[in-house]
Amino acid sequence: MKYVKEIVLYIGLPLIFLAIMAFKNTHHKNMIASIQHDSHDKGFAVVELFTSEGCWSCPPADELIARLQKGNNNQQLYIMAFHVDYWDHQGWKDRFSQAGFTERQKQYAAWLRLGNIYTPQLVVNGKTEMVGSDEGAVLGAISAALRGTTAPPLTLKAEQGNGTLTITYTGAVPHKKARILTALVQKNARSEVNAGENAGKQLSHVQVVRQLQQQELKAQGTVTLKLPAGFQAGDWEVIAFVQQKNTGEITQAAKLTW
Template identity: 45%
Template sequence: MKTIKILGLTTGFIITVLSLAAFIGRDKVTVKKSIAKADGKGFAVLELFTSEGCSSCPPAEELLAKIQQEARGKAVYLLAYHVDYWDRQGWKDLFSSADYSKRQVQYGHWLNAPEIYTPQVIVNGKAEYVGSDEPALRNAITEQLAIKPGATLTLQAQQDGEGLKVQYQATQVANGSSLLIAIVQKAAQSKVARGENAGRSLAHVQIVRKLQAKPLSADGNGNATVVLPKDFNAQNWEVLGLVQDQDTGEILAVAKAALNAN
């Protein structure tokens, strides 16, 4: 597990690698046996920060896949961001992006966390957990599903050549909130040749391939165009929208786009 000290946030993000030591000091909690039904109430957004270069990350990705299977039909939304700061340790992650490392550092500031690490999961923008801590994540999901949100979001998306046209409507959102549109590849396999996972074949789920932010207007309505990855296809990918309070980091609303073909 890699830990990163947060040094500061000015016009950009400054991070430095501290160690490869295991992250310790987490409180033990009692595990919930299953994910509760949403029942029209709350939602749970799990954002996993991971890397193919991190030997502690495959168990977290396996847990994410397990939750994905169990959460079908429930208001549980999963996103896996492959950070790029592991790319200097011998293996460049095909799905990594500096943008996802910056998002993780921003969460460090929102949550007043002295460090970030992989695998790390943020739940609804409000709390962070070790990504492989199944009891803690199950409890967090159950707790968030029981909280009725005040805001709502609806999305419609249509592919137009190499782009995606998105129409959205958000209600009851905080001033200064933004809409984040995530283009997500549902599954992929990678063979890792170097680094901590050398020789392993890794299975990934819910890989964020593109993340685009747009400030919300006062009425919460609008449209956006997102340039799609070249290998995008509607069958094996999905489009998620998140409304996020830019002052606190809290996810206020979430929706999966109804994707219409041309």
């Protein structure tokens, strides 16, 4: 009888584990569907992932935001991937990395009173941070942000010409301790990685920030972005957001797609 109990226990534990995992996967799929399609009149979620092609633990975080972005119809969900440069000395130079994005992550460490920076790190609305591959924490933070307080609408218009994109914004709430940031975002990208921790992998990316401009905030104003060679409007989008200088909190956001 003892051996029978041990066999039942041995078989039962894996089945319980599989049942728990199946429940979590279904729950997360439902959360993603809700985030993608349930626009609300109240909150918004600005999602910033700090990642790198040189980091072995980053692809799962990249895949998570790709699942969030695929089929996304929620105009209040704004996703950006910032590729940092401090992994570039590990044998692979991330072609999307910028020192300025590393500095932005360091600024978040100061705002959020963190002892260090790491990848993959994800920040929601400048207020909440977590490991970017922690699916439950990420989805929970985004859902909470979408249920947040009302933000006045920010409106964007764009005019393309002479290799530049001029963005006009209106509806910003002026604040002497705030600035407006404007990101030029490449919707999809791929890289064949042949060195470093992800050597031999083909990595897919979404919402890659290629430029980030910031300036003092006014009720309305313009921002000029230099367009990359071969720019095709349908492959890109612009995300603008208002951020408090002293806390990092993001209080307004908008995006422009073609």
